[in-house]
Amino acid sequence: MTEPAAKPSALFQNYGRSDVCFVRGEGVYLSDSQGRSYLDAFAGVAVSTLGHGHPRLTQAISTQAAALLHCSNYYTVSQQEDLGRAIVDAAFPGRVLFCNSGTEANEAAYKLLRLWGNLQHGGKKTRIIAFQNGFHGRTMGSLSVTANPKYREPFAPLAACEFLPYGDVAALDAAFANASDIAGVFVEPIQGEGGVIVPPAGFFARLRDLCSKHQALLVVDEIQTGFARTGRLFCHQHEGITPDIMTMAKGLGGGVPIGAVLATEAVASLMKPGMHGTTFGGNPLACAAGLAVIGEITKPGFVASVAARGEQLRSGLIALTGAGKVRGRGLLIGVQLAEEPATLVKAARDEGLIVGPSGNNTLRIAPPLIISAAQIDELLEKLGRALKRV
Ligand SMILES: Cc1ncc(COP(=O)(O)O)c(C=O)c1O
Numbered sequence: 460m461t462e463p464a465a466k467p468s469a470l471f472q473n474y475g476r477s478d479v480c481f482v483r484g485e486g487v488y489l490s491d492s493q494g495r496s497y498l499d500a501f502a503g504v505a506v507s508t509l510g511h512g513h514p515r516l517t518q519a520i521s522t523q524a525a526a527l528l529h530c531s532n533y534y535t536v537s538q539q540e541d542l543g544r545a546i547v548d549a550a551f552p553g554r555v556l557f558c559n560s561g562t563e564a565n566e567a568a569y570k571l572l573r574l575w576g577n578l579q580h581g582g583k584k585t586r587i588i589a590f591q592n593g594f595h596g597r598t599m600g601s602l603s604v605t606a607n608p609k610y611r612e613p614f615a616p617l618a619a620c621e622f623l624p625y626g627d628v629a630a631l632d633a634a635f636a637n638a639s640d641i642a643g644v645f646v647e648p649i650q651g652e653g654g655v656i657v658p659p660a661g662f663f664a665r666l667r668d669l670c671s672k673h674q675a676l677l678v679v680d681e682i683q684t685g686f687a688r689t690g691r692l693f694c695h696q697h698e699g700i701t702p703d704i705m706t707m708a709k710g711l712g713g714g715v716p717i718g719a720v721l722a723t724e725a726v727a728s729l730m731k732p733g734m735h736g737t738t739f740g741g742n743p744l745a746c747a748a749g750l751a752v753i754g755e756i757t758k759p760g761f762v763a764s765v766a767a768r769g770e771q772l773r774s775g776l777i778a779l780t781g782a783g784k785v786r787g788r789g790l791l792i793g794v795q796l797a798e799e800p801a802t803l804v805k806a807a808r809d810e811g812l813i814v815g816p817s818g819n820n821t822l823r824i825a826p827p828l829i830i831s832a833a834q835i836d837e838l839l840e841k842l843g844r845a846l847k848r849v
Pocket residue numbers: 504560561562563565594595596597647651652680681682683708709
Protein backbone atom coordinates (compact mmCIF):
# COMPACT_ATOMS: atom_id res chain seq x y z
CA MET A 460 0.00 0.00 0.00
CA THR A 461 1.37 3.45 -0.95
CA GLU A 462 1.74 5.79 2.00
CA PRO A 463 1.23 9.53 1.54
CA ALA A 464 4.45 11.38 0.64
CA ALA A 465 6.51 12.36 3.68
CA LYS A 466 6.84 16.12 4.26
CA PRO A 467 8.38 18.40 3.16
CA SER A 468 6.88 17.84 -0.26
CA ALA A 469 9.00 18.18 -3.38
CA LEU A 470 5.92 19.34 -5.30
CA PHE A 471 4.81 22.77 -6.45
CA GLN A 472 2.28 24.09 -3.98
CA ASN A 473 -0.25 25.08 -6.64
CA TYR A 474 -3.10 22.95 -5.25
CA GLY A 475 -4.83 23.31 -1.90
CA ARG A 476 -4.65 19.62 -1.06
CA SER A 477 -6.16 17.57 1.77
CA ASP A 478 -3.87 15.04 3.50
CA VAL A 479 -6.23 12.21 2.53
CA CYS A 480 -4.54 9.87 0.05
CA PHE A 481 -6.73 7.50 -1.96
CA VAL A 482 -5.13 4.19 -2.79
CA ARG A 483 -8.00 2.09 -4.22
CA GLY A 484 -11.34 2.45 -5.90
CA GLU A 485 -14.20 0.11 -6.64
CA GLY A 486 -17.42 1.24 -8.31
CA VAL A 487 -18.43 4.50 -6.61
CA TYR A 488 -16.29 3.87 -3.53
CA LEU A 489 -12.74 5.01 -2.73
CA SER A 490 -10.48 3.81 0.08
CA ASP A 491 -7.69 5.86 1.60
CA SER A 492 -4.28 4.88 2.95
CA GLN A 493 -5.77 4.54 6.45
CA GLY A 494 -8.32 1.98 5.25
CA ARG A 495 -11.33 4.39 5.40
CA SER A 496 -14.00 4.06 2.74
CA TYR A 497 -15.77 6.97 1.01
CA LEU A 498 -18.64 7.31 -1.43
CA ASP A 499 -17.16 9.25 -4.35
CA ALA A 500 -19.65 11.93 -5.45
CA PHE A 501 -17.04 14.02 -7.27
CA ALA A 502 -15.46 11.52 -9.69
CA GLY A 503 -12.12 13.38 -9.69
CA VAL A 504 -13.87 16.52 -11.06
CA ALA A 505 -16.34 14.81 -13.37
CA VAL A 506 -13.79 12.38 -14.82
CA SER A 507 -14.49 8.84 -13.57
CA THR A 508 -17.54 8.28 -15.79
CA LEU A 509 -17.65 4.52 -15.13
CA GLY A 510 -16.50 4.75 -11.52
CA HIS A 511 -13.39 2.97 -10.30
CA GLY A 512 -12.09 -0.39 -11.49
CA HIS A 513 -14.83 -0.80 -14.10
CA PRO A 514 -14.22 -4.25 -15.67
CA ARG A 515 -14.65 -3.13 -19.30
CA LEU A 516 -12.40 -0.09 -18.94
CA THR A 517 -9.76 -1.99 -16.95
CA GLN A 518 -9.77 -4.79 -19.50
CA ALA A 519 -9.53 -2.40 -22.46
CA ILE A 520 -6.58 -0.56 -20.93
CA SER A 521 -4.67 -3.69 -19.92
CA THR A 522 -5.24 -5.42 -23.26
CA GLN A 523 -4.08 -2.32 -25.14
CA ALA A 524 -1.08 -1.81 -22.83
CA ALA A 525 0.03 -5.35 -23.58
CA ALA A 526 -0.48 -4.96 -27.34
CA LEU A 527 0.87 -1.43 -28.00
CA LEU A 528 1.11 1.53 -25.63
CA HIS A 529 2.18 4.24 -28.00
CA CYS A 530 3.10 5.01 -31.56
CA SER A 531 3.57 8.36 -33.26
CA ASN A 532 1.06 10.32 -35.27
CA TYR A 533 3.27 9.75 -38.33
CA TYR A 534 1.40 6.44 -38.59
CA THR A 535 -2.20 5.30 -38.73
CA VAL A 536 -3.60 4.73 -35.24
CA SER A 537 -6.62 2.48 -35.69
CA GLN A 538 -7.95 3.13 -32.17
CA GLN A 539 -7.98 6.86 -33.04
CA GLU A 540 -9.98 6.19 -36.20
CA ASP A 541 -12.47 4.11 -34.24
CA LEU A 542 -12.84 6.61 -31.40
CA GLY A 543 -13.13 9.54 -33.83
CA ARG A 544 -15.96 7.70 -35.63
CA ALA A 545 -17.67 6.91 -32.30
CA ILE A 546 -17.54 10.59 -31.24
CA VAL A 547 -18.94 11.76 -34.58
CA ASP A 548 -21.74 9.18 -34.34
CA ALA A 549 -22.58 10.31 -30.80
CA ALA A 550 -22.47 14.04 -31.58
CA PHE A 551 -22.59 15.54 -35.08
CA PRO A 552 -20.91 15.14 -38.49
CA GLY A 553 -17.35 16.40 -38.71
CA ARG A 554 -13.78 15.42 -37.94
CA VAL A 555 -11.99 14.78 -34.66
CA LEU A 556 -8.59 15.94 -33.42
CA PHE A 557 -7.11 14.30 -30.32
CA CYS A 558 -5.02 15.84 -27.55
CA ASN A 559 -4.41 15.16 -23.86
CA SER A 560 -6.51 17.51 -21.75
CA GLY A 561 -9.35 19.99 -21.73
CA THR A 562 -7.19 23.05 -21.94
CA GLU A 563 -5.38 21.62 -24.96
CA ALA A 564 -8.69 20.95 -26.68
CA ASN A 565 -9.61 24.62 -26.20
CA GLU A 566 -6.16 25.72 -27.44
CA ALA A 567 -6.84 23.82 -30.67
CA ALA A 568 -10.31 25.39 -30.92
CA TYR A 569 -8.74 28.82 -30.44
CA LYS A 570 -6.31 28.10 -33.28
CA LEU A 571 -9.24 27.01 -35.47
CA LEU A 572 -10.86 30.42 -34.84
CA ARG A 573 -7.64 32.06 -36.00
CA LEU A 574 -7.58 29.90 -39.15
CA TRP A 575 -11.23 30.78 -39.75
CA GLY A 576 -10.40 34.49 -39.49
CA ASN A 577 -7.17 34.36 -41.46
CA LEU A 578 -7.72 31.76 -44.18
CA GLN A 579 -11.47 31.92 -44.65
CA HIS A 580 -12.05 35.64 -44.05
CA GLY A 581 -8.84 37.33 -45.19
CA GLY A 582 -7.70 38.26 -41.68
CA LYS A 583 -10.86 40.29 -41.03
CA LYS A 584 -12.32 38.12 -38.28
CA THR A 585 -10.21 38.57 -35.15
CA ARG A 586 -12.69 39.22 -32.31
CA ILE A 587 -13.30 36.43 -29.82
CA ILE A 588 -16.20 36.37 -27.39
CA ALA A 589 -16.61 34.34 -24.18
CA PHE A 590 -18.67 34.67 -21.01
CA GLN A 591 -18.24 36.14 -17.56
CA ASN A 592 -17.83 33.45 -14.92
CA GLY A 593 -16.80 30.86 -17.54
CA PHE A 594 -13.85 28.49 -17.37
CA HIS A 595 -11.93 27.02 -20.31
CA GLY A 596 -8.54 26.00 -18.89
CA ARG A 597 -5.15 27.21 -17.72
CA THR A 598 -2.88 27.42 -20.77
CA MET A 599 -2.46 30.85 -22.32
CA GLY A 600 -5.08 30.59 -25.08
CA SER A 601 -7.68 28.91 -22.87
CA LEU A 602 -6.90 31.35 -20.07
CA SER A 603 -7.45 34.25 -22.46
CA VAL A 604 -11.06 33.13 -22.87
CA THR A 605 -11.52 32.39 -19.14
CA ALA A 606 -12.99 35.40 -17.35
CA ASN A 607 -12.15 34.88 -13.66
CA PRO A 608 -9.54 37.50 -12.63
CA LYS A 609 -8.18 35.12 -9.96
CA TYR A 610 -6.89 32.83 -12.72
CA ARG A 611 -6.01 35.52 -15.26
CA GLU A 612 -4.38 38.41 -13.48
CA PRO A 613 -1.13 36.77 -12.34
CA PHE A 614 -0.45 35.77 -15.96
CA ALA A 615 -1.31 38.99 -17.78
CA PRO A 616 -0.98 40.12 -20.49
CA LEU A 617 -3.32 37.70 -22.27
CA ALA A 618 -4.84 37.76 -25.74
CA ALA A 619 -7.88 40.02 -26.10
CA CYS A 620 -11.34 38.55 -25.44
CA GLU A 621 -14.72 40.17 -24.84
CA PHE A 622 -16.69 38.76 -21.90
CA LEU A 623 -20.48 38.96 -21.97
CA PRO A 624 -22.87 38.13 -19.12
CA TYR A 625 -23.81 34.42 -19.39
CA GLY A 626 -27.40 33.79 -20.39
CA ASP A 627 -28.11 37.42 -21.33
CA VAL A 628 -29.75 37.54 -24.76
CA ALA A 629 -29.82 41.35 -24.88
CA ALA A 630 -26.05 41.47 -24.32
CA LEU A 631 -25.60 38.93 -27.12
CA ASP A 632 -27.69 41.05 -29.48
CA ALA A 633 -25.68 44.15 -28.59
CA ALA A 634 -22.31 42.40 -29.10
CA PHE A 635 -23.43 41.07 -32.49
CA ALA A 636 -24.82 44.44 -33.64
CA ASN A 637 -21.48 45.03 -35.34
CA ALA A 638 -20.30 41.50 -35.90
CA SER A 639 -18.40 41.21 -39.17
CA ASP A 640 -15.10 40.87 -37.26
CA ILE A 641 -16.24 38.18 -34.77
CA ALA A 642 -14.29 34.95 -35.39
CA GLY A 643 -16.12 32.91 -32.77
CA VAL A 644 -17.63 32.41 -29.34
CA PHE A 645 -16.49 30.09 -26.56
CA VAL A 646 -19.30 28.90 -24.30
CA GLU A 647 -20.05 26.17 -21.75
CA PRO A 648 -23.53 24.61 -21.97
CA ILE A 649 -23.50 24.70 -18.14
CA GLN A 650 -20.86 26.73 -16.30
CA GLY A 651 -19.28 23.92 -14.30
CA GLU A 652 -16.52 25.77 -12.45
CA GLY A 653 -18.54 28.98 -12.17
CA GLY A 654 -21.19 27.58 -9.81
CA VAL A 655 -23.03 25.02 -11.99
CA ILE A 656 -25.03 27.70 -13.81
CA VAL A 657 -27.64 26.52 -16.32
CA PRO A 658 -28.43 29.13 -19.00
CA PRO A 659 -32.03 30.30 -19.47
CA ALA A 660 -34.12 28.68 -22.22
CA GLY A 661 -33.62 30.40 -25.57
CA PHE A 662 -30.10 31.65 -24.89
CA PHE A 663 -28.35 28.93 -26.89
CA ALA A 664 -30.83 29.12 -29.75
CA ARG A 665 -30.20 32.87 -30.07
CA LEU A 666 -26.43 32.40 -29.82
CA ARG A 667 -26.56 29.74 -32.56
CA ASP A 668 -28.63 32.03 -34.81
CA LEU A 669 -26.32 34.99 -34.35
CA CYS A 670 -23.18 32.95 -34.99
CA SER A 671 -24.67 31.41 -38.15
CA LYS A 672 -25.90 34.76 -39.44
CA HIS A 673 -22.52 36.43 -38.95
CA GLN A 674 -20.30 33.46 -39.86
CA ALA A 675 -18.80 33.35 -36.39
CA LEU A 676 -17.89 29.88 -35.10
CA LEU A 677 -19.75 28.55 -32.08
CA VAL A 678 -17.33 26.65 -29.82
CA VAL A 679 -19.21 24.62 -27.21
CA ASP A 680 -16.96 23.49 -24.37
CA GLU A 681 -18.32 20.10 -23.26
CA ILE A 682 -15.23 19.26 -21.23
CA GLN A 683 -17.19 18.97 -17.98
CA THR A 684 -20.68 18.35 -19.37
CA GLY A 685 -19.99 15.78 -22.10
CA PHE A 686 -20.27 11.99 -22.24
CA ALA A 687 -23.70 11.56 -20.62
CA ARG A 688 -22.91 13.64 -17.51
CA THR A 689 -26.05 15.79 -17.87
CA GLY A 690 -28.48 13.07 -18.95
CA ARG A 691 -27.85 13.47 -22.69
CA LEU A 692 -24.71 12.27 -24.47
CA PHE A 693 -23.72 15.93 -24.84
CA CYS A 694 -25.26 18.82 -22.95
CA HIS A 695 -25.84 21.00 -26.04
CA GLN A 696 -28.33 18.34 -27.18
CA HIS A 697 -30.70 19.62 -24.45
CA GLU A 698 -30.66 22.96 -26.27
CA GLY A 699 -31.48 21.60 -29.74
CA ILE A 700 -28.45 23.27 -31.33
CA THR A 701 -25.33 22.00 -33.08
CA PRO A 702 -21.95 23.63 -32.46
CA ASP A 703 -19.34 24.30 -35.16
CA ILE A 704 -16.66 23.11 -32.74
CA MET A 705 -17.05 20.98 -29.61
CA THR A 706 -14.24 20.46 -27.10
CA MET A 707 -14.06 17.40 -24.84
CA ALA A 708 -11.82 15.77 -22.21
CA LYS A 709 -12.46 14.65 -18.59
CA GLY A 710 -15.15 11.94 -18.82
CA LEU A 711 -14.02 10.71 -22.25
CA GLY A 712 -11.13 8.66 -20.89
CA GLY A 713 -12.88 7.70 -17.64
CA GLY A 714 -9.60 8.51 -15.83
CA VAL A 715 -7.04 8.09 -18.61
CA PRO A 716 -5.91 11.54 -19.84
CA ILE A 717 -7.37 12.41 -23.24
CA GLY A 718 -8.89 15.46 -24.89
CA ALA A 719 -10.56 15.94 -28.24
CA VAL A 720 -12.03 18.50 -30.61
CA LEU A 721 -14.88 17.78 -33.02
CA ALA A 722 -15.29 20.35 -35.79
CA THR A 723 -17.49 20.48 -38.86
CA GLU A 724 -15.80 19.53 -42.12
CA ALA A 725 -15.65 23.19 -43.25
CA VAL A 726 -13.69 24.11 -40.13
CA ALA A 727 -11.59 20.96 -39.69
CA SER A 728 -10.41 21.12 -43.29
CA LEU A 729 -8.62 24.42 -42.57
CA MET A 730 -6.05 22.50 -40.51
CA LYS A 731 -3.49 21.18 -43.01
CA PRO A 732 -0.74 18.61 -42.36
CA GLY A 733 1.95 20.01 -40.06
CA MET A 734 -0.10 22.95 -38.76
CA HIS A 735 -0.93 21.45 -35.37
CA GLY A 736 -0.21 18.33 -33.37
CA THR A 737 0.94 16.80 -30.11
CA THR A 738 3.09 13.75 -29.44
CA PHE A 739 0.67 11.87 -27.20
CA GLY A 740 -2.59 13.07 -28.82
CA GLY A 741 -4.86 10.08 -29.34
CA ASN A 742 -2.34 7.43 -28.44
CA PRO A 743 -3.59 3.82 -28.54
CA LEU A 744 -3.93 3.48 -24.75
CA ALA A 745 -5.97 6.67 -24.31
CA CYS A 746 -8.18 5.84 -27.30
CA ALA A 747 -8.79 2.30 -26.03
CA ALA A 748 -10.03 3.86 -22.77
CA GLY A 749 -12.25 6.31 -24.69
CA LEU A 750 -13.74 3.49 -26.76
CA ALA A 751 -14.59 1.52 -23.61
CA VAL A 752 -16.27 4.58 -22.07
CA ILE A 753 -18.30 5.37 -25.20
CA GLY A 754 -19.18 1.68 -25.56
CA GLU A 755 -20.72 1.72 -22.07
CA ILE A 756 -22.50 5.07 -22.15
CA THR A 757 -24.13 4.35 -25.51
CA LYS A 758 -25.64 1.07 -24.27
CA PRO A 759 -29.45 1.21 -24.33
CA GLY A 760 -30.79 2.73 -21.12
CA PHE A 761 -27.49 4.20 -19.83
CA VAL A 762 -28.24 7.86 -20.56
CA ALA A 763 -31.84 7.49 -19.34
CA SER A 764 -30.56 6.04 -16.08
CA VAL A 765 -28.21 9.04 -15.60
CA ALA A 766 -31.22 11.33 -16.09
CA ALA A 767 -33.29 9.30 -13.59
CA ARG A 768 -30.51 9.25 -10.96
CA GLY A 769 -30.09 12.99 -11.55
CA GLU A 770 -33.77 13.60 -10.81
CA GLN A 771 -33.55 11.45 -7.68
CA LEU A 772 -30.50 13.41 -6.51
CA ARG A 773 -32.07 16.75 -7.31
CA SER A 774 -35.31 16.05 -5.43
CA GLY A 775 -33.39 14.63 -2.47
CA LEU A 776 -31.21 17.76 -2.35
CA ILE A 777 -34.24 20.03 -2.55
CA ALA A 778 -35.71 18.15 0.42
CA LEU A 779 -32.43 18.66 2.31
CA THR A 780 -31.62 22.27 1.44
CA GLY A 781 -34.83 23.86 0.16
CA ALA A 782 -35.97 24.78 -3.34
CA GLY A 783 -34.12 27.46 -5.28
CA LYS A 784 -30.68 26.35 -4.13
CA VAL A 785 -30.22 23.33 -6.37
CA ARG A 786 -29.01 23.78 -9.96
CA GLY A 787 -27.68 21.62 -12.76
CA ARG A 788 -28.69 18.78 -15.01
CA GLY A 789 -28.36 15.02 -14.76
CA LEU A 790 -25.45 14.17 -12.47
CA LEU A 791 -23.81 17.60 -12.55
CA ILE A 792 -25.47 19.38 -9.66
CA GLY A 793 -24.63 22.53 -7.70
CA VAL A 794 -26.07 23.52 -4.33
CA GLN A 795 -25.95 27.20 -3.45
CA LEU A 796 -24.46 27.79 -0.01
CA ALA A 797 -24.23 30.96 2.08
CA GLU A 798 -20.44 30.69 2.25
CA GLU A 799 -17.43 28.98 0.66
CA PRO A 800 -17.98 25.21 0.45
CA ALA A 801 -14.66 24.19 2.10
CA THR A 802 -16.17 23.55 5.57
CA LEU A 803 -19.00 21.45 4.15
CA VAL A 804 -16.64 19.53 1.84
CA LYS A 805 -14.54 18.63 4.90
CA ALA A 806 -17.58 17.71 7.02
CA ALA A 807 -18.84 15.48 4.19
CA ARG A 808 -15.44 13.79 3.96
CA ASP A 809 -15.59 13.12 7.70
CA GLU A 810 -18.93 11.41 7.01
CA GLY A 811 -17.32 9.30 4.27
CA LEU A 812 -18.55 11.34 1.29
CA ILE A 813 -16.40 13.06 -1.36
CA VAL A 814 -17.97 16.20 -2.86
CA GLY A 815 -16.26 19.30 -4.22
CA PRO A 816 -16.47 23.06 -4.58
CA SER A 817 -17.48 25.20 -7.52
CA GLY A 818 -17.45 29.00 -7.86
CA ASN A 819 -19.86 31.43 -6.20
CA ASN A 820 -20.20 29.52 -2.91
CA THR A 821 -21.48 26.39 -4.59
CA LEU A 822 -21.13 22.77 -3.56
CA ARG A 823 -20.57 20.56 -6.62
CA ILE A 824 -21.85 16.99 -6.83
CA ALA A 825 -20.75 14.93 -9.84
CA PRO A 826 -20.65 11.22 -9.00
CA PRO A 827 -19.62 8.45 -11.39
CA LEU A 828 -22.49 7.90 -13.83
CA ILE A 829 -22.88 4.25 -12.78
CA ILE A 830 -24.19 5.27 -9.34
CA SER A 831 -27.26 3.24 -8.28
CA ALA A 832 -30.51 4.47 -6.73
CA ALA A 833 -29.50 3.02 -3.34
CA GLN A 834 -26.14 4.78 -3.56
CA ILE A 835 -27.86 8.12 -4.30
CA ASP A 836 -29.87 7.57 -1.09
CA GLU A 837 -26.62 6.87 0.77
CA LEU A 838 -25.07 10.05 -0.71
CA LEU A 839 -28.07 12.10 0.47
CA GLU A 840 -27.96 10.56 3.95
CA LYS A 841 -24.26 11.32 4.34
CA LEU A 842 -24.66 14.85 3.01
CA GLY A 843 -27.62 15.39 5.36
CA ARG A 844 -25.42 14.44 8.33
CA ALA A 845 -22.60 16.71 7.10
CA LEU A 846 -25.04 19.63 6.70
CA LYS A 847 -26.20 19.14 10.30
CA ARG A 848 -22.60 19.34 11.50
CA VAL A 849 -21.72 22.69 9.89
C1 LIG B 1 -15.55 23.57 -18.95
C2 LIG B 1 -14.09 23.27 -18.79
N1 LIG B 1 -13.25 23.60 -19.78
C3 LIG B 1 -11.92 23.33 -19.69
C4 LIG B 1 -11.39 22.73 -18.58
C5 LIG B 1 -9.92 22.44 -18.51
O1 LIG B 1 -9.70 21.08 -18.61
P1 LIG B 1 -8.30 20.44 -18.12
O2 LIG B 1 -8.24 20.63 -16.64
O3 LIG B 1 -8.37 19.01 -18.54
O4 LIG B 1 -7.22 21.19 -18.82
C6 LIG B 1 -12.24 22.39 -17.51
C7 LIG B 1 -11.69 21.79 -16.29
O5 LIG B 1 -12.24 21.87 -15.23
C8 LIG B 1 -13.62 22.66 -17.63
O6 LIG B 1 -14.47 22.35 -16.64
